[in-house]
Amino acid sequence: MTIQQKKRVAVIGAGASGLAAIKECLDERDNIEVVAFEQESFIGGLWRYVEISDENPNPHSSVYKSTIINTSKEIMTFSDFPIPDDWPTYLPNQMVARYFEMYAERFGLKEHIRFQTKVIEIRELKDTGSRWMIRFQKTHTPKLAQEEPAQEEVFDYVMVCTGHHWDPRYPSFPGMDVKNDPEAFTGEQLHSHFYRQADQYRDKIVVVVGFGNSAVDLAVELSMNYSTVYLSSRRPSWVLPRWFMGKPLDHGRTRFSYNIPPRIVQYITTQRLQRILPPVHKNMRPSQKLFEAYPTVNSILPERISTGTIHPMKNIRRLGPGKRVEFEDGSVIENVDSIIYCTGFNVRYPALTPEVLTDGRPGAEERNQAWVWNYMVPPRHPNLAFVGLVQPLGAIMPISEIQSRFLIRILVGKAASLPSAQQMDLEIQETRDRIQRQYYDSPRHTIQVESTPYCDQLAVRIGCYPGWAALVSKYGFWEGTRLWKGSMFGPSTPLQYRLVGPNSSSTALDAVRGHSKPKQD
Numbered sequence: 087m088t089i090q091q092k093k094r095v096a097v098i099g100a101g102a103s104g105l106a107a108i109k110e111c112l113d114e115r116d117n118i119e120v121v122a123f124e125q126e127s128f129i130g131g132l133w134r135y136v137e138i139s140d141e142n143p144n145p146h147s148s149v150y151k152s153t154i155i156n157t158s159k160e161i162m163t164f165s166d167f168p169i170p171d172d173w174p175t176y177l178p179n180q181m182v183a184r185y186f187e188m189y190a191e192r193f194g195l196k197e198h199i200r201f202q203t204k205v206i207e208i209r210e211l212k213d214t215g216s217r218w219m220i221r222f223q224k225t226h227t228p229k230l231a232q233e234e235p236a237q238e239e240v241f242d243y244v245m246v247c248t249g250h251h252w253d254p255r256y257p258s259f260p261g262m263d264v265k266n267d268p269e270a271f272t273g274e275q276l277h278s279h280f281y282r283q284a285d286q287y288r289d290k291i292v293v294v295v296g297f298g299n300s301a302v303d304l305a306v307e308l309s310m311n312y313s314t315v316y317l318s319s320r321r322p323s324w325v326l327p328r329w330f331m332g333k334p335l336d337h338g339r340t341r342f343s344y345n346i347p348p349r350i351v352q353y354i355t356t357q358r359l360q361r362i363l364p365p366v367h368k369n370m371r372p373s374q375k376l377f378e379a380y381p382t383v384n385s386i387l388p389e390r391i392s393t394g395t396i397h398p399m400k401n402i403r404r405l406g407p408g409k410r411v412e413f414e415d416g417s418v419i420e421n422v423d424s425i426i427y428c429t430g431f432n433v434r435y436p437a438l439t440p441e442v443l444t445d446g447r448p449g450a451e452e453r454n455q456a457w458v459w460n461y462m463v464p465p466r467h468p469n470l471a472f473v474g475l476v477q478p479l480g481a482i483m484p485i486s487e488i489q490s491r492f493l494i495r496i497l498v499g500k501a502a503s504l505p506s507a508q509q510m511d512l513e514i515q516e517t518r519d520r521i522q523r524q525y526y527d528s529p530r531h532t533i534q535v536e537s538t539p540y541c542d543q544l545a546v547r548i549g550c551y552p553g554w555a556a557l558v559s560k561y562g563f564w565e566g567t568r569l570w571k572g573s574m575f576g577p578s579t580p581l582q583y584r585l586v587g588p589n590s591s592s593t594a595l596d597a598v599r600g601h602s603k604p605k606q607d
């Protein structure tokens with residue numbers, strides 16, 4: 087195949103998802119020319135800690151200095167580059183960023199990335215067979231970005247990998263609006279996106295709003311740094327420990343467990359959790375059953391509450407006047423110095439017209455409702471795909487990786503083509519109905535996936551699903567059966583998707599052999 091016949095693929099963003107997308111394009115380098123655009127001067131996206139400064143008051147990253155990822159290293163690893171065995175089970179953000187650097191180095195990804203280049207428009211050119219025009223601008227500093235002339239290039243295919251945890255979603259409580267309400271709250275108000283560390287809150291009274299991982303992490307950190315912390319939640323959920331029954335929490339959700347009726351898994355896990363967790367404060371009782379909401383993972387919160395160092399509160403009723411905060415049960419806290427809204431993020435892709443993401447469905451943008459097939463492909467724009475547009479029970483990295491593998495194989499004609507737009511619409515509606523049956527209605531649940539079943543269905547389409555027959559045919563009866571048992575009853579590590587099928591790897595095989603007995607640190 088000549089250079090001219092190669093498909094030109096644009097990857098937007100070089101975070102966890104973008105890196106995986108570039109790598110998968112490079113695996114097909116005879117058929118694909120990949121160009122990645124990254125607005126920062128470094129890779130890692132969300133996982134690269136960035137200070138807030140006058141120069142950079144609103145970074146893309148929402149990571150605070152102490153963030154430690156909530157998925158174990160066996161579950162978050164890229165499938166063909168195992169996280170080193172001697173690294174801790176749960177990686178602090180600095181190590182996650184270092185792992186990405188190692189991954190980029192190993193596969194030579196950086197030479198395909200145009201750094202400090204912000205994509206400002208992604209527009210479909212219908213008259214050229216649905217190719218895409220990418221309009222971009224250099225971004226040495228925010229000021230210069232205004233001045234540099236924009237440039238344009240045309241691509242056959244676009245992979246949008248810019249993530250969905252960067253645009254803060256604020257609640258609207260009476261008394262929040264300091265510009266227009268003379269009775270408004272006079273203390274500090276900020277979103278968790280702008281929080282970096284606890285030092286400035288020492289000896290202060292802080293109300294933390296929300297009950298996701300940001301809220302609970304921040305409440306715990308602030309309480310340990312001598313802030314007086316009130317944790318306000320409209321809908322508390324289950325708080326799960328990082329370690330459960332001697333294993334990392336996510337090792338317990340085996341492939342086999344998805345063959346057991348969900349109600350039974352729910353009942354057994356609930357019973358086991360209730361045995362190990364302390365009694366739950368009346369304001370923190372989960373408002374739904376286990377697995378019916380995105381769970382919060384924190385081993386320390388129950389202890390902080392039971393020691394009176396975090397005060398659980400109901401949702402806020404109103405703020406102000408002055409530094410007063412009133413809660414829905416009528417309780418009031420005076421002299422509040424700061425309110426930190428850990429109320430999640432808007433799913434937004436400003437370089438695209440919203441119609442690409444939402445199919446133009448009314449109200450969808452405000453509700454974080456994407457209309458994309460299998461969380462990737464807009465039915466009426468099949469030459470563009472979102473990568474990492476999921477809220478996983480599991481880690482995002484292996485999902486983005488297997489999505490990229492799947493998309494690239496279709497693009498080069500090595501996998502069955504996409505369903506028709508009509509079929510995609512039907513399947514999107516089915517997915518939406520299933521989410522609505524399983525989870526309560528909230529913008530945080532609209533792109534919810536369970537990592538293992540989701541990745542498995544893509545693995546089947548790629549031909550890399552670690553089924554018994556495929557494993558036995560490649561590795562022989564005893565070894566194949568042993569590997570299959572590990573993949574059914576052990577942790578569902580992404581390395582298992584490199585045991586059989588295209589681009590399988592001996593590195594993954596060695597690592598899987600090691601991982602079939604998870605190690606203590």
Ligand SMILES: NC(=O)C1=CN([C@@H]2O[C@H](COP(=O)(O)OP(=O)(O)OC[C@H]3O[C@@H](n4cnc5c(N)ncnc54)[C@H](OP(=O)(O)O)[C@@H]3O)[C@@H](O)[C@H]2O)C=CC1
Pocket residue numbers: 153154155156157251256257258278295296297298299300301303319320321380401428429430431477528529530
């Ligand atoms: N250590 C780690 O690995 C960390 C991971 N993360 C990840 O980052 C992502 C974002 O997490 P997070 O920032 O916690 O956001 P989430 O969307 O997960 O949680 C938002 C929380 O705010 C509440 N909320 C939203 N709107 C309102 C409102 N108007 N009034 C009151 N409460 C409201 C939600 O309640 P409701 O449920 O009722 O909508 C929910 O409790 C998640 O994927 C999370 O797992 C975040 C921090 C640390």
